Amino acid sequence: MTSEEKTAYKNKSHTKGHEKKHSKFHQKSHKDPPGFVDDIEMNHETSVPRENDPFAPRGGKALLWQNINMTLKGKDGVEDRHLLKDVWGGVPQKQTTAIMGPSGAGKTSLLNILAGRAKSRGALSVESDIRLNNYQVDPTDISVRKNIAFVAQDDSLMVTQTPREAIYFSAKLRLPKSTKEEEILNLVDSMLEELGLSHCADTIVGGPLLKGISGGERKRTSVGVELVTKPSMVFLDEPTSGLDSYSAVQLCNVLRKVANAGASVLFTIHQPASEIFNAFDNIILMNKGRVMYQGSVDVVPEFFKERGQKIPKNYNPADWIMHVAQAVDLDQLDADGFFPKDTRVLGEPLRSGIDKKKNFGLSMTRRTISSGHGDDSSKTISFDAAVVEQGILSNNGSFERVSVMTQTRMMFVREFKNLKRDKGALVGRLGFTTAIATLIGVVFWKVGELPRDVPMNLNSQFGALTMVLMAGMMGTAQPALLTFPQERPVFLREYSTNHYSVVSYFLSRLTIEVLVTALQCFLLVLVSFLMVGLQSNFMFFFINTYALAMVSTALAVMLGCSVEDPKLATQMMPLVFIPQLLLAGFFISPTLIPAWLRWLRWAFSLTYVMRLGVLEEFSDCQGEKASMACDGLINSIEADSDESWWYWLTLAVLFVVFRLLALFILRRKATKFL
Numbered sequence: 154m155t156s157e158e159k160t161a162y163k164n165k166s167h168t169k170g171h172e173k174k175h176s177k178f179h180q181k182s183h184k185d186p187p188g189f190v191d192d193i194e195m196n197h198e199t200s201v202p203r204e205n206d207p208f209a210p211r212g213g214k215a216l217l218w219q220n221i222n223m224t225l226k227g228k229d230g231v232e233d234r235h236l237l238k239d240v241w242g243g244v245p246q247k248q249t250t251a252i253m254g255p256s257g258a259g260k261t262s263l264l265n266i267l268a269g270r271a272k273s274r275g276a277l278s279v280e281s282d283i284r285l286n287n288y289q290v291d292p293t294d295i296s297v298r299k300n301i302a303f304v305a306q307d308d309s310l311m312v313t314q315t316p317r318e319a320i321y322f323s324a325k326l327r328l329p330k331s332t333k334e335e336e337i338l339n340l341v342d343s344m345l346e347e348l349g350l351s352h353c354a355d356t357i358v359g360g361p362l363l364k365g366i367s368g369g370e371r372k373r374t375s376v377g378v379e380l381v382t383k384p385s386m387v388f389l390d391e392p393t394s395g396l397d398s399y400s401a402v403q404l405c406n407v408l409r410k411v412a413n414a415g416a417s418v419l420f421t422i423h424q425p426a427s428e429i430f431n432a433f434d435n436i437i438l439m440n441k442g443r444v445m446y447q448g449s450v451d452v453v454p455e456f457f458k459e460r461g462q463k464i465p466k467n468y469n470p471a472d473w474i475m476h477v478a479q480a481v482d483l484d485q486l487d488a489d490g491f492f493p494k495d496t497r498v499l500g501e502p503l504r505s506g507i508d509k510k511k512n513f514g515l516s517m518t519r520r521t522i523s524s525g526h527g528d529d530s531s532k533t534i535s536f537d538a539a540v541v542e543q544g545i546l547s548n549n550g551s552f553e554r555v556s557v558m559t560q561t562r563m564m565f566v567r568e569f570k571n572l573k574r575d576k577g578a579l580v581g582r583l584g585f586t587t588a589i590a591t592l593i594g595v596v597f598w599k600v601g602e603l604p605r606d607v608p609m610n611l612n613s614q615f616g617a618l619t620m621v622l623m624a625g626m627m628g629t630a631q632p633a634l635l636t637f638p639q640e641r642p643v644f645l646r647e648y649s650t651n652h653y654s655v656v657s658y659f660l661s662r663l664t665i666e667v668l669v670t671a672l673q674c675f676l677l678v679l680v681s682f683l684m685v686g687l688q689s690n691f692m693f694f695f696i697n698t699y700a701l702a703m704v705s706t707a708l709a710v711m712l713g714c715s716v717e718d719p720k721l722a723t724q725m726m727p728l729v730f731i732p733q734l735l736l737a738g739f740f741i742s743p744t745l746i747p748a749w750l751r752w753l754r755w756a757f758s759l760t761y762v763m764r765l766g767v768l769e770e771f772s773d774c775q776g777e778k779a780s781m782a783c784d785g786l787i788n789s790i791e792a793d794s795d796e797s798w799w800y801w802l803t804l805a806v807l808f809v810v811f812r813l814l815a816l817f818i819l820r821r822k823a824t825k826f827l
């Protein structure tokens with residue numbers, strides 16, 4: 154143990170000792186189930202926080218719950234499965250609480266319900282009574298979820314960001330706008346140091362295809378991203394998994410410091426080492442969806458001993474309680490007095506007149522909860538208005554955050570860096586475009602310069618034009634279709650933890666697409682136009698291809714936003730391309746398409762771009778025979794030069810409509826996701 158860690162442990166022991174003096178926990182008989190209500194200390198520290206200290210004191214929030222049930226309805230006569238049954242408990246402020254239990258006991262399910270990441274769906278039904286500062290809340294509501302810092306088990310970090318950038322990004326977007334740049338930088342440095350990430354602070358996070366920092370370092374970066382905002386409530390799903398014992402202890406020390414600062418910390422953990430186990434304040438031991446024990450870690454030996462399961466000498470208590478949970482029959486455990494009943498009386502929840510999006514009862518002044526253990530003791534919960542006004546509470550939306558413009562700019566910069574760092578993807582995209590353009594150029598070499606009075610030449614010129622447009626459409630829409638499903642985990646994590654608005658995300662993505670698509674189209678048109686020898690104006694040809702790419706990309710983004718799985722998005726690609734190709738008039742004259750289906754061509758950009766392209770390329774054919782052939786071609790796709798303005802206008806409208814629909818779908822997905 155380093156001297157720093159020892160100091161941290163000492164601080165912890167001091168805090169716990171202090172709390173014990175006031176706790177009635179140890180006076181309970183074994184019949185009294187250990188509970189949290191007695192231990193809830195609701196008075197907040199009001200000292201002015203040091204802004205660049207990640208462990209600056211903060212006002213906390215208390216979370217209590219009761220009657221949590223999660224049931225999987227059985228089909229075809231199969232009995233219902235009770236995944237969670239009458240689960241009750243709480244997360245006291247200034248304390249760390251670990252949810253433990255054998256595999257499948259319901260740890261993650263409980264954490265997910267409390268964090269608003271699980272709800273009734275299909276055969277799965279979820280019931281709960283969850284109180285935040287004694288306000289009954291639905292954590293699946295995005296406004297509630299934003300009050301809870303959540304570190305999921307799977308790290309969903311941007312692979313091309315460094316830990317320093319990821320933590321800075323979170324701090325900049327989530328701390329009050331008034332926070333000075335220097336303070337943020339200091340805060341990020343302190344966070345990196347506390348988490349033992351200084352040595353790899355400027356190495357990219359990496360992922361399956363891009364080498365970066367180690368799995369443990371990634372995990373700690375995810376924790377840093379959440380803790381840097383000085384949250385008052387922190388949930389973590391298996392934060393120590395994948396960490397070596399030293400890093401796990403280091404992380405637990407950090408969580409301890411966060412709790413000491415005033416936060417409520419709740420996390421799931423698999424079998425912890427005794428050193429780590431003894432560092433928790435409380436545990437919730439789950440067994441087959443029920444609460445087998447919950448309360449102070451210090452009471453565990455006594456609680457188990459009184460029920461005939463004395464912890465053997467030199468045995469890790471965590472190993473022992475897990476052993477008991479797994480080895481002893483459920484009925485026997487019940488008979489022995491495990492699975493304590495909830496005897497708290499939480500009283501009527503507060504509901505009235507509070508804008509939950511803004512303050513979650515922070516304007517509440519007094520509230521009493523009785524302990525329900527037969528004594529008359531009660532605790533008064535008071536919220537110090539000064540604490541709120543000083544903006545000490547983070548993650549509650551009560552302070553002014555950076556503007557949508559700043560959010561958009563920061564995300565644009567991040568996306569731009571992503572492009573630069575993930576060179577393989579960008580070079581691949583531009584390289585493939587150039588290769589395809591070259592192939593088209595070689596196949597249609599100087600075809601555009603051939604006399605047009607020969608039908609075969611005209612056909613080839615039309616074919617070349619079609620191929621360039623199709624290449625432009627496919628080459629740009631395909632990556633756009635995949636973008637959201639691929640970025641989804643990062644987007645949803647960041648959105649649900651209040652990093653930015655859907656509009657900012659959308660605008661930053663759009664700006665990047667505008668630039669990359671322009672570059673891609675320019676390469677495609679430059680190479681193919683020169684090699685094929687088309688007669689159109691170069692700028693016109695480029696703008697026309699670019700318009701097609703932008704509208705097709707908008708359609709692809711819309712479809713991409715509506716699916717969650719990148720594989721499904723890949724399978725959807727023909728849906729973007731085939732109907733356009735079928736109906737635009739390349740392969741079949743529109744008059745031959747069944748009338749009930751023909752109208753659909755007006756919804757596709759290719760129809761308009763094709764007409765504009767053909768009008769530009771073939772309107773001015775020299776010679777009577779060539780002129781007649783060109784007019785025939787123009788007529789066959791129903792192009793009309795007088796309607797050019799209408800084609801451009803419709804392209805613009807389609808672009809806006811697809812983009813707005815995508816925004817709408819994205820917003821729905823973001824607020825409803827679980």
Ligand SMILES: Nc1ncnc2c1ncn2[C@@H]1O[C@H](COP(=O)(O)OP(=O)(O)OP(=O)(O)O)[C@@H](O)[C@H]1O
Nearest residue numbers: 225236254255256257258259260261262263277423
């Ligand atoms: N959405 C769901 N649909 C069906 N069953 C589910 C669902 N979510 C959880 N379960 C079941 O509920 C039980 C508890 O799962 P949960 O993931 O909460 O356990 P856990 O204690 O976190 O396990 P582990 O330690 O292995 O991660 C498991 O049997 C699991 O299969």
